[in-house]
Each structure stands twice: as structure tokens, then as C-alpha cells.
Amino acid sequence: MARVDFYRLTRDPVERVLPAVATRILAGGDRLLVVAESAMQRQAIDEALWTLQPASFLPHGAAGTPDEAIEPILIAGTPALPAANGARHAALADGVWREEALTFDRVFLFFDNSRIDDARATWRKLGAADGTEIHFWKQDDRGRWSEGP
Secondary structure (H helix, E strand, C coil), X not given: CEEEEEEECCCCCHHXXXXXXXXXXXXXXXXXXXXXXXXXXXXXXXXXXXXXXXXCCCCEEECCCCCHHHCCEEEECCCCCCCCCCCCEEEECXXXXXXXXXXXXXXXXXXXXXXXXXXXXXXXXXXXXXXXXXXXXXXXXXXXXXXXX
């Protein structure tokens, strides 16, 4: 059964939130595939993984490079399956739901207010389907995350 975590970005952009999620995944010994269609967004995520927390660089690389199979975090424009780095976790950083994501054990769907209607439609669709566990996360004014409706 796939688990899908919806992260509504109301305070911070995905580039500031994703490194914390990625840190937890790597600490658990797992790998992550990050998907964003926009090359500009992929570049911003790449920079955030390098510099957001200078004391804790997160090892990562781009899909399509010779080292993609060894990268703990792989940044891609599409969710090519299986993930070249063997990831069982996927982060849909651009807020766009992709059905292929359900082949991963856990999926993180990050979306802002511009994609809220799409996220709601995806929530309803996944909630009505069998075999998917869904969770919703929201951020407060201080930047803390809590699970909620």
C-alpha cells in the first residue's frame, strides 16, 4: 500500500521544506526521487540541497547523469520507473500529481495555493481508492508542521 503525504505550502516554498523531508529519508537509510517538471525549479532544489543548511549537505544529483544510480537523492523532470537510484520514496515538488507515483512506497506531494484545486481533486480520488493511505500536513506561522484536515 502506498502512502501519500500532502504538504500544503503556505509559508515556505518547496525549496525550504524539501531538505528537511529529505534529511529524514536519508537518516532512515532510504533514497529519494524528487520530481519537478521545470528546469528552473530543479535548479532551485539543487541549490537548496547544497546550501540551505551549510553544515549538513545532502548528497544528490540529476537524472540522466552517469552517477544517477549511486545518488541518494535524484532530481528528475519526470518519474521514470523504476527510479534510477532505486528510490522507494518520491517527492512531487512541483505540485503535479502523477499516477506513476503510486508505485513508490511513500509519496510527498508539495503544493501551494496555485495548485490547491488540483490537490483537492487528487485527495478525493485517492481517498475513494483502495490501497492508498493519505495524510495532510499544514504549516503554522512559526514554520512547524502538524497533521490535520
